[in-house]
Amino acid sequence: MAFRLNPIGFRDFRLGTDELGRDMLSRLIWGGRMSLLMGLVPVLVATAIGGTLGVVAGFVGGKLNMLIMRTMDIFYAFPSVLLAIAISGMMGGGMYSGLIALSMVFVPPLCRIAETATTQVRHLDFVEAARASGASSGSIILHHVVGNVLAPVLIYASSLISVSVLLSAGLSFLGLGVEPPTPDWGLMLSTLRQAIYVQPLVCALPGAAIFITSLSFNLVSDGLRHAMDVRI
Amino acid sequence: MWAYAGRRILYAVPIAIGVTVICFGLVFLAPGDPMVNLLPPDASPADAAYLRKLYGFDQPVPIQYAKWLLRAVTGDLGTSLQTGRPVISEVGRALSNTIVISLGAVLLAFSLAFVLGTLAGYYAGRPADRALTAVSVVGVSVPNYWLGMVLIIVFSVQLGLLPATGMGSAGSDTFSLFNWEQVKYAILPVITLSMVPLGIIMRNTRAAIAEVLANDFVQTLRAKGLPETMVLRHAVRNAFPQVLAVMGLQFGYLVGGSILIETIFTWPGTGFLLSKAILTRDIPVLQGAILVLAMCFVATNLAVDLLQTAIDPRIRRT
Secondary structure (H helix, E strand, C coil): CCCCCCCCCECCECCCECCCCCEHHHHHHHHHHHHHHHHHHHHHHHHHHHHHHHHHHHHHCHHHHHHHHHHHHHHHCCCHHHHHHHHHHHCCCCHHHHHHHHHHHHHHHHHHHHHHHHHHHHCCHHHHHHHHCCCCHHHHHHHHHHHHHHHHHHHHHHHHHHHHHHHHHHHHHCCCCCCCCCCCHHHHHHHHHHHCCCCHHHHHHHHHHHHHHHHHHHHHHHHHHHHHCCCC | CHHHHHHHHHHHHHHHHHHHHHHHHHHHHCCCCCCCCCCCCCCCHHHHHHHHHHHCCCCCHHHHHHHHHHHHHCCCCCECCCCCCEHHHHHHHHHHHHHHHHHHHHHHHHHHHHHHHHHHHHCCCCHHHHHHHHHHHHHHHCCHHHHHHHHHHHHHHHCCCCCCCCCCCCCCCCCCCCCHHHHHHHHHHHHHHHHHHHHHHHHHHHHHHHHHHCCHHHHHHHHCCCCHHHHHHHHHHHHHHHHHHHHHHHHHHHHHHCHHHHHHHCCCCHHHHHHHHHHHCCHHHHHHHHHHHHHHHHHHHHHHHHHHHHHCCCCCCC
């Protein structure tokens, strides 16, 4: 391994090679596909499911609201890393179980935000006025509720993307993500861990990639919050 | 106040029951037979049936759940399939190890974050605030397992100052803060674990302080000639309950979510126990550990809720 593992700037390998002699730069780029996929898809799915559940719960109110929100509270009782690892580990690892696990972890907070926002809007006068003028529930939801719910949900969802990137890389780090030889940043970190004493800088590269990606999404989310939320 | 506390505790009970259902039900997400790991490949169907009966896998699921729950309430979480030791003792030992680094991390994060967050909130909008907010954003975005590796590279590989892995020869029963030989193993994990809570607590502190400073009473205080340090003291006292709540939540989160850091540093805590159990499909340990961790989280949330309401009666949730 000592002969195959090369430092940064070795010949044509701009960022060095990993422990099997594969070029780090191209593995990082290809690994980015996987990380972006696992970062974006769970959040999209969770926004769709959680948002719908939250809006329905907030709009209908009463027993249905209690049922949905209490179920969400039960899932809320788990720390997200623990829940993601438990679900993914139980399902045997792999990309799909990771996606499902992460989606399940993100549904409760999004549902809660959607429900809070919907409840706040539901009691406002213009909704009553719309109902009095004969609008159906569906069109009220579509025209009035969704517009108000969208802002907080989107802001929170964008901050969840960075968490999703971190968590999915963490899952792969534990071996619960994609199978080798598919490049994935978390998996690369875990295999390069053994080489830490030989080529420390190369080992830090996949983590730096995860960090930069997560940071970027965080900054996007912050910017979105500043743009949409007049208070802060 | 007590009525609220009673209601809140009562409300936590169905949550706890739901948590047990999920803990138990997680096992059935697994594809394939739970017996596969226990039996040698050439086991006869009769052996499989016998083992199934022994562990109670042949009964309908609700009955299995009820039996498991009844045993769990009395403290018997079963025996580990791998080591044969009772689950409760393994989990208990691992939990005390995890609490050592979680508590350290939260205290470190809290002390730093509160100071930095207050400064950021006080200087809101100015360059000092931007610099400090950058620190908190970095704290929240950094993958803590990577940070652990970087710290190992810097402090163990290049400088050789601190040990890279493990907890040393002593367990947590004899862990003492004043024994360098033991503490030096804990330093890197604690610093790594504290990064994310640092970012989160700092963000919350900054928001809380900025919000309090925007109140009318602050203007009154300044108009009456109170020096700035005193005004800041008032702001801190008002913001404190919220930040305390976040800190408690982060502690609960760390106890349950330290699995990645513990894998990197080979710290024998609950996270390490869990990752081993997942790899070896050690179901009793998995169920027991997840149950204990989730219950700790529920208990921490409850405590934080009640504490927050006790300090600031304006905060009430039904």
